[in-house]
Amino acid sequence: xxxxxxxxxxxxxxxxxxxxxxxxxxxxxxxxxxxxxxxxxxxxxxxxxxxxxxxxxxxxxxxxxxxxxxxxxxxxxxxxxxxxxxxxxxxxxxxxxxxxxxxxxxxxxxxxxxxxxxxxxxxxxxxxxxxxxxxxxxxxxxxxxxxxxxxxxxxxxxxxxxxxxxxxxxxxxxxxxxxxxxxxxxxxxxxxxxxxxxxxxxxxxxxxxxxxxxxxxxxxxxxxxxxxxxxxxxxxxxxxxxxxxxxxxxxxxxxxxxxxxxxxxxxxxxxxxxxxxxxxxxxxxxxxxxxxxxxxxxxxxxxxxxxxxxxxxxxxxxxxxxxxxxxxxxxxxxx
Amino acid sequence: xxxxxxxxxxxxxxxxxxxxxxxxxxxxxxxxxxxxxxxxxxxxxxxxxxxxxxxxxxxxxxxxxxxxxxxxxxxxxxxxxxxxxxxxxxxxxxxxxxxxxxxxxxxxxxxxxxxxxxxxxxxxxxxxxxxxxxxxxxxxxxxxxxxxxxxxxxxxxxxxxxxxxxxxxxxxxxxxxxxxxxxxxxxxxxxxxxxxxxxxxxxxxxxxxxxxxxxxxxxxxxxxxxxxxxxxxxxxxxxxxxxxxxxxxxxxxxxxxxxxxxxxxxxxxxxxxxxxxxxxxxxxxxxxxxxxxxxxxxxxxxxxxxxxxxx
Numbered sequence: 001x002x003x004x005x006x007x008x009x010x011x012x013x014x015x016x017x018x019x020x021x022x023x024x025x026x027x028x029x030x031x032x033x034x035x036x037x038x039x040x041x042x043x044x045x046x047x048x049x050x051x052x053x054x055x056x057x058x059x060x061x062x063x064x065x066x067x068x069x070x071x072x073x074x075x076x077x078x079x080x081x082x083x084x085x086x087x088x089x090x091x092x093x094x095x096x097x098x099x100x101x102x103x104x105x106x107x108x109x110x111x112x113x114x115x116x117x118x119x120x121x122x123x124x125x126x127x128x129x130x131x132x133x134x135x136x137x138x139x140x141x142x143x144x145x146x147x148x149x150x151x152x153x154x155x156x157x158x159x160x161x162x163x164x165x166x167x168x169x170x171x172x173x174x175x176x177x178x179x180x181x182x183x184x185x186x187x188x189x190x191x192x193x194x195x196x197x198x199x200x201x202x203x204x205x206x207x208x209x210x211x212x213x214x215x216x217x218x219x220x221x222x223x224x225x226x227x228x229x230x231x232x233x234x235x236x237x238x239x240x241x242x243x244x245x246x247x248x249x250x251x252x253x254x255x256x257x258x259x260x261x262x263x264x265x266x267x268x269x270x271x272x273x274x275x276x277x278x279x280x281x282x283x284x285x286x287x288x289x290x291x292x293x294x295x296x297x298x299x300x301x302x303x304x305x306x307x308x309x310x311x312x313x314x315x316x317x318x319x320x321x322x323x324x325x326x327x328x329x330x331x332x333x334x335x
Numbered sequence: 336x337x338x339x340x341x342x343x344x345x346x347x348x349x350x351x352x353x354x355x356x357x358x359x360x361x362x363x364x365x366x367x368x369x370x371x372x373x374x375x376x377x378x379x380x381x382x383x384x385x386x387x388x389x390x391x392x393x394x395x396x397x398x399x400x401x402x403x404x405x406x407x408x409x410x411x412x413x414x415x416x417x418x419x420x421x422x423x424x425x426x427x428x429x430x431x432x433x434x435x436x437x438x439x440x441x442x443x444x445x446x447x448x449x450x451x452x453x454x455x456x457x458x459x460x461x462x463x464x465x466x467x468x469x470x471x472x473x474x475x476x477x478x479x480x481x482x483x484x485x486x487x488x489x490x491x492x493x494x495x496x497x498x499x500x501x502x503x504x505x506x507x508x509x510x511x512x513x514x515x516x517x518x519x520x521x522x523x524x525x526x527x528x529x530x531x532x533x534x535x536x537x538x539x540x541x542x543x544x545x546x547x548x549x550x551x552x553x554x555x556x557x558x559x560x561x562x563x564x565x566x567x568x569x570x571x572x573x574x575x576x577x578x579x580x581x582x583x584x585x586x587x588x589x590x591x592x593x594x595x596x597x598x599x600x601x602x603x604x605x606x607x608x609x610x611x612x613x614x615x616x617x618x619x620x621x622x623x624x625x626x627x628x629x630x631x632x633x634x635x636x637x638x639x640x641x642x643x644x645x646x
Contacts, residue, residue, distance in 0.1 A: 140614055316434065320435070
């Protein structure tokens, strides 16, 4: 109920916006569902889109549960994507495919994690708010990624700045003859690992204690600085892995102007799932359907993609509101 | 190198820097007021966009730049009033609501523009310029600094006004108390919710003005998502300025210079990727933080809702 109600309210209110703008909301939602979910081609695209979103979301679950607001996702994602795109075409030439891909994915994780070291350092040593530092490192990383593609890693034979293209045969294998690449398996494994890590291990408990009350954590003898670094590394590393998987599975190359800006869109999903690792799967599916179906609906029903952020924003507002009313009701019942 | 020092290059650079800095300055000052009162206003990007759209549309429909600025300020305030209701009155999580409002504003302004103009982007006439007599004929800095829209001078004046407000008035003191120890303000008989609401609405007005300036003067048109992260840069500026309006101005100018440097370099025939120059201010700020980083001196109650009687 606490999940369904905000979703319904948001669908209803943004449908009303469509109605005011002279479009039929039922036709729009119908088209989104048909094209994004109930159609084999659409469903494959939807599941493919879920891989990077799930990986980013899994990382955010770790950091939000630990009370760290890592808003630097886009920089971490893009830098790891550049590293993967530049490295893999070279690696597949000199070593067996399986090892090359594994090395690339590890590099993606490490590059993503490395880009969080500065915000983590500033937070752990000087207590500087990580929201600004991670945002700044994200802007910096986005520009740096573009520069790296334009100058050192550029494929000199193309007119648009991009890296060497990884041949389709060397990308992540497709699953069972579909267009879905195996990155989705990596993503689901990551989500499950994060869930086990946060709920079943001492390390996860420590992170959650620090997230709930850092001072209590320090008094209990936890090394808060070390945990801050670990949290940042995990969450940024998973964002980096998302970038690597997206390059190896879908893009095959990195263009200088490529920036899907998933960061700000995944943050709300993690809130909607209330920081619950397994819960993000459902919301990611919902969101991927909206993105993929919305792309087709924008052509067919004439509602542009701009509708998606509006709907997600409303969803988030109603979620917060329903939570608030629920809390108040419980408090009143207790009193 | 001699091409870099021509009069045309320098005045283009200065003019561009000021034009790019003004929205950041307005939004940064606004954000600073919110932060002082204990509200971390992540929705400021949305307020700027609402201001950009409202400002553009009013200026386009009524053919008046001043009406555009008024409409931009109102549009920013409307988004801010939602922030005030959700975060100040209902004490909801400020980060969630801020991101939600930004997303809503992004979607809504782009949709409205799309349904009015489809994929065409009509331009406004050139914005009126108020040249300061005498000063504007100084070579180089005259055309760069003293031939701007009136809002630019107003924004500069605002730095002094806000500084005075913070330092010398009860309003400033109340704001600071609302962000440092809201319970103390409440005990002194002053309404915390009203103080914080006022701060958030002021932020909305300033951010809306900044957005309207971006659309009406900076670009002369409205594009979907046109503020392009300015709101987040404003948040960074406000936090780095440690409660001092003058530092917001300096920070905004630093960003303005680096944003306009690329354009100016291209005018001078030097081609380096825009990204390199855009990295400079962020890299500089991070470097400064790493070297001199101590406590960033944020208000202790920043981001925490105030509910009377709760600890």
